[in-house]
Amino acid sequence: MRRLRRTRTLRELVRETDLDPRHLVQPLFVVAGEGVREEVPSMPGIERLSISELVAEADELQAGGVGAVILFGIPASKDEAGSGAYDPEGVVQMGVRALKEAHPELVVITDVCLCEYTSHGHCGIVRDGEVDNDITIELLAKTAISQADAGADVVAPSDMMDGRVEAIRSQLDEEGHPNVAIIAYSAKYASAFYGPFRDAASSTPEFGDRRGYQMDPANALEAVREAELDLAEGADVVMVKPAMPYLDVIRRVKEETGARVGAYQVSGEYSMLKAAARQGWIEERAAVIESLTAIRRAGADLVFTYHAKEAAGWL
Ligand code: PBG
Numbered sequence: 001m002r003r004l005r006r007t008r009t010l011r012e013l014v015r016e017t018d019l020d021p022r023h024l025v026q027p028l029f030v031v032a033g034e035g036v037r038e039e040v041p042s043m044p045g046i047e048r049l050s051i052s053e054l055v056a057e058a059d060e061l062q063a064g065g066v067g068a069v070i071l072f073g074i075p076a077s078k079d080e081a082g083s084g085a086y087d088p089e090g091v092v093q094m095g096v097r098a099l100k101e102a103h104p105e106l107v108v109i110t111d112v113c114l115c116e117y118t119s120h121g122h123c124g125i126v127r128d129g130e131v132d133n134d135i136t137i138e139l140l141a142k143t144a145i146s147q148a149d150a151g152a153d154v155v156a157p158s159d160m161m162d163g164r165v166e167a168i169r170s171q172l173d174e175e176g177h178p179n180v181a182i183i184a185y186s187a188k189y190a191s192a193f194y195g196p197f198r199d200a201a202s203s204t205p206e207f208g209d210r211r212g213y214q215m216d217p218a219n220a221l222e223a224v225r226e227a228e229l230d231l232a233e234g235a236d237v238v239m240v241k242p243a244m245p246y247l248d249v250i251r252r253v254k255e256e257t258g259a260r261v262g263a264y265q266v267s268g269e270y271s272m273l274k275a276a277a278r279q280g281w282i283e284e285r286a287a288v289i290e291s292l293t294a295i296r297r298a299g300a301d302l303v304f305t306y307h308a309k310e311a312a313g314w315l
Contacts, residue, residue, distance in 0.1 A: 028057060080125075112158065
């Protein structure tokens, strides 16, 4: 077996998995204001950006070969109904317009969820201490429509309500957006690895947790079922999240559905790598490339990662 491992060119000749900037999606946090670039303390190298900075960031991403971004909004104020999520003049909607104007060919994906916009931090409308599924999906569909109206190419529901893909697909079609695609966060686990993101978006639930809607980390068959349901409801891509602790789930969803599969290397995965690298405990560049290659090898067609811009430079 060692004959084909002798030199770099021999190894590259027989390599099974390729990793290219075009497979990566850069998550970006959008805030209100002018000329704002705010460091996220728990995510070194990641900043909250106001619109002009967002466009500048997209210039750099495109120059580096990253062709897709996903936007998360941090609104100026939050309320019980998460109304900032579906405000036509909301931060994400304005960000989408600015990005598409500056870079028509950039794939602009929008996260569809209420948790960054609700005062209580849950992903939907709370009734009697629980997130109400069917009221929430109406507002999620409204959010998706407002993002599509602004020019989003793809909407990505991350809330884990039942039936949301169908609600979003049918309303997109009715409202004149038949070409807007859906990347469904189908197998989104109730994970401890979202901590730094909640810090970035100030979206930690005020009471309780998200286990009543996000998946139990112990389950894999259920992930396949979630993916199948989302595909039947009209999803174009199904996603597994987090990525590294769930490589087996990525593989199973890929094999059992044959669909396009996305994987989300989440904030906690990013921050762990950054923290260890800063301590000099791991070699950052090699560890990041290895982690992204492993996610691709497991079966992910596209990888959402906070390392996208940096990794593209290394590739
Ligand atoms: C919104 C959403 C979350 C993430 C993506 N979309 C947060 C959550 O569910 O708490 C997590 C992303 C990350 O940790 O990088 N629901």
